[in-house]
Amino acid sequence: MNTLKLRSLIEHFLMEDIGEQDVTADMIFSDKTKGEIVFLAKEKGVFCGEAIIMTGFSLLDSHVDIQLFVKDGEIMEAGQRLAIVSGEISALLKGERVILNLVQRMSGIATLTRKAVETLNSSNTRICDTRKTTPGLRMLEKYAVRSGGGYNHRYGLYDGVMIKDNHIAFAGSIKRAVEMVRENIGHMVKIEVETESKEQVIEAVEAGADVIMFDNRTPDEIKEFIKLVPPHIITEASGGIQLNNLASYGDTGVHYISLGFLTHSYRSLDISVKVALPR
Numbered sequence: 001m002n003t004l005k006l007r008s009l010i011e012h013f014l015m016e017d018i019g020e021q022d023v024t025a026d027m028i029f030s031d032k033t034k035g036e037i038v039f040l041a042k043e044k045g046v047f048c049g050e051a052i053i054m055t056g057f058s059l060l061d062s063h064v065d066i067q068l069f070v071k072d073g074e075i076m077e078a079g080q081r082l083a084i085v086s087g088e089i090s091a092l093l094k095g096e097r098v099i100l101n102l103v104q105r106m107s108g109i110a111t112l113t114r115k116a117v118e119t120l121n122s123s124n125t126r127i128c129d130t131r132k133t134t135p136g137l138r139m140l141e142k143y144a145v146r147s148g149g150g151y152n153h154r155y156g157l158y159d160g161v162m163i164k165d166n167h168i169a170f171a172g173s174i175k176r177a178v179e180m181v182r183e184n185i186g187h188m189v190k191i192e193v194e195t196e197s198k199e200q201v202i203e204a205v206e207a208g209a210d211v212i213m214f215d216n217r218t219p220d221e222i223k224e225f226i227k228l229v230p231p232h233i234i235t236e237a238s239g240g241i242q243l244n245n246l247a248s249y250g251d252t253g254v255h256y257i258s259l260g261f262l263t264h265s266y267r268s269l270d271i272s273v274k275v276a277l278p279r
Contacts, residue, residue: 001051001143009136010056013098025093035089036276037096039082039103045111045269047076048147049103052140053083056099061091073110073147084276096273104268105137106144112266113148116259119243122250125257128153130238132260141263153258161191165215174200178207192236201225205233214254215239222252 029035039053047070057064064087070076085092116127128151133141142152154160163177171177174193181191192211193204204212205228212229214222216239229235237249238258249257 001139003051003055005139006051006055007059009139010052010098010102011059013102014056014059014095017098018094022090022094025090029089029093033089034087035092036084036086037092037273038084038276039100040272040274041076041078041080041082042270042272043078045076045107046114046148047074047082048072048106048110048144049099052099052102052106053085056095056102057085057087057091060095061087063087064091073149076107082271086276100271100273101268102140104271105266106140106147107269107271108266109141109144109263110148111269113145113150113262116243116246116262117149119246120250120257121247125250125252125254126151127262128236128256128258129262130258130260131156132264134263145262150262151256153256159189161185161189162194162213163192163209164194165196168194174203174209175207178204178209182208190234195225198225198228201228205229209233211236213238213258219248219252222249222254226253 050068050072053068054066057066064085067084068082070080070082076082113127120127127149129142129145130153138155142155145152154162161181163174163181167177168174171180178191178193190210192213193207193209194213194215195201195204196215196217201212211234213236214225217225217237222237226235234256235254236256236258237252237254241249241257241259242261246257
């Protein structure tokens, strides 16, 4: 992750919550009393959030001491201690909710991604995410996908061309849309075309697409369409693919399967923060 952007994001999130001051913690613990809290996993899953814990509490207390007992991408068991944070009590209390929210969500995405990868169970096809992320959290959510064993699709509209149905409708054809893009971008940017029929696949191949997506196609349809695509063109399947039918796409031959639900339908993992007992 971009450490400067991460710091800026967490500063913004903390300011949203704290505002002018924490009228509870600051009134009770204004003497910089030291304390210790522990992050505990309450269910099994894939952990994600090392940098969140380290950066978040450090912003509030430059002398904070943090011990992490699990790394991003590792399995955590119910009841496992994930981290112990020692520092000013007021800082610990100000940061715990925001930091915990992010760690729970990122761990939820990482856990769901791991489940998708295991469900597909393919050494040839990669699971990747989409742009269906929470506004403001894209960098964190896409990092969580990687922590779960998945891969990232484009990060935004700026780093990859993806010609979809509406682009095609406005341009008049796939051929024309690809030609217009080629005239205006550099050679480092790949062009992906979304297709829904055999005719569109053929047109995308002839137009010189770098990546062809089979959108909302069944596994059998993809197996037929992919025969029309030369080996040098990357293929992707997307649309209508959920955990309950994901395995059926494992032998279609596509390079990637992009899953929007990884970042828009995940469940936050159950993790808690408690005052640490004296050791």
